[in-house]
Amino acid sequence: MNILGIDFEDWFHPELIQKYLQKKNHEPKIFQGIEKIIDLLRKNETNATFFLVGELLEFKPELQDMIIENGHEIAFHTMKHSRIDSYTSPEKFEMEIINFDNLTNGKSKGFRAPSFSLNHNSSWLIDILEKNNYVYDSSVVPAKTKLYGLPNAENKPYRITKECLEKNSDDGKILEFPLLVTKFLGKKIPAGGGFYLRTLPLRIIKNSIKSYQKNNFPAVFYIHSWELTPEFMPKIKMSKQDEFVTYHNLNKAYGKMDELLKEFKFTSFDNFIQNSK
Numbered sequence: 001m002n003i004l005g006i007d008f009e010d011w012f013h014p015e016l017i018q019k020y021l022q023k024k025n026h027e028p029k030i031f032q033g034i035e036k037i038i039d040l041l042r043k044n045e046t047n048a049t050f051f052l053v054g055e056l057l058e059f060k061p062e063l064q065d066m067i068i069e070n071g072h073e074i075a076f077h078t079m080k081h082s083r084i085d086s087y088t089s090p091e092k093f094e095m096e097i098i099n100f101d102n103l104t105n106g107k108s109k110g111f112r113a114p115s116f117s118l119n120h121n122s123s124w125l126i127d128i129l130e131k132n133n134y135v136y137d138s139s140v141v142p143a144k145t146k147l148y149g150l151p152n153a154e155n156k157p158y159r160i161t162k163e164c165l166e167k168n169s170d171d172g173k174i175l176e177f178p179l180l181v182t183k184f185l186g187k188k189i190p191a192g193g194g195f196y197l198r199t200l201p202l203r204i205i206k207n208s209i210k211s212y213q214k215n216n217f218p219a220v221f222y223i224h225s226w227e228l229t230p231e232f233m234p235k236i237k238m239s240k241q242d243e244f245v246t247y248h249n250l251n252k253a254y255g256k257m258d259e260l261l262k263e264f265k266f267t268s269f270d271n272f273i274q275n276s277k
C-alpha cells in the first residue's frame with residue numbers, strides 16, 4: 001500500500017508565487033475545485049490525507065466536513081503556508097498548531113512543512129509536534145534539489161528526532177514518511193509528485209513506485225490541490241525559471257495522477273499507520 005497526501009492550498013500560497021504578490025489579502029478560489037478533487041479520489045476508491053493550509057478553514061469551515069465525510073484525513077500545513085525557517089520562534093509555530101487543532105477539534109495527527117522546509121535550522125519543529133501529540137511528519141525529501149532536500153535521509157519510514165533528521169532513532173516518537181525518490185541518470189531525484197510528476201515521464205515514476213513496493217515500504221506521493229484544478233490557477237508574471245517550476249505541464253497533472261491511482265493502491269497516512277499496527 002502506498003500513501004497519498006494532497007497539499008491543499010490556494011493559488012496565492014506557493015512560495016514561488018508569494019514572492020511576486022504585492023498585497024496580503026487575496027480572493028480564495030480553491031473551494032471551487034474541492035468537488036473535482038474529491039470526485040477523482042472517489043472514482044479511484046482512494047482515501048487521502050489533506051494537508052490543509054489552516055487559514056482556508058477560517059474562510060470556509062465546511063471544507064473540513066467535506067474532507068472527513070468522504071473518508072479522507074485532515075493534517076496540518078501551517079496556517080498561511082509559511083516556511084519553517086521564517087518563524088521567529090518555536091512558540092510562534094506552536095501557537096499556530098494550537099489554533100489549527102482548535103479549528104479541527106484535534107483531528108490532525110500529521111504535518112507537512114511548506115516547500116519541504118524542514119532542515120537542520122528548523123529541527124525544533126519535531127519537538128513541537130511531539131509536545132502537541134502529533135504522530136507523524138512528511139516533510140523530508142531524500143534528494144538534493146535547488147529548493148529543498150535532505151539527501152542522506154532514509155527512503156523508508158523512520159522515527160525522526162530533533163537531533164537526527166535523516167536516520168532512525170529508536171527513541172523517536174514522530175514517524176517520518178519521506179517522499180518518493182528515484183535514481184535518474186545516476187542521480188537521486190524526487191519522484192513523489194508535484195513538479196516531478198508533471199515533468200518526468202510517467203514510466204520513471206511507475207518504476208520507482210514498483211521498486212518501493214518490492215522492498216515492502218510505501219511510496220509516499222504528494223500533489224497540490226492547484227495542480228489538480230489548473231482552471232482556478234491565475235497566471236502570475238514571474239521569472240522564466242519560477243514560471244517553469246510553477247506552471248510547466250500544469251494541465252497534465254490531473255491525467256497523470258488519475259493514471260497512477262488506477263494502477264497503484266494509495267491510502268491516507270492515518271489509514272496506513274492503523275493498518276500496519
Ligand SMILES: [Zn+2]
Pocket residue numbers: 007009077081113114115
Ligand atoms: Zn504547500
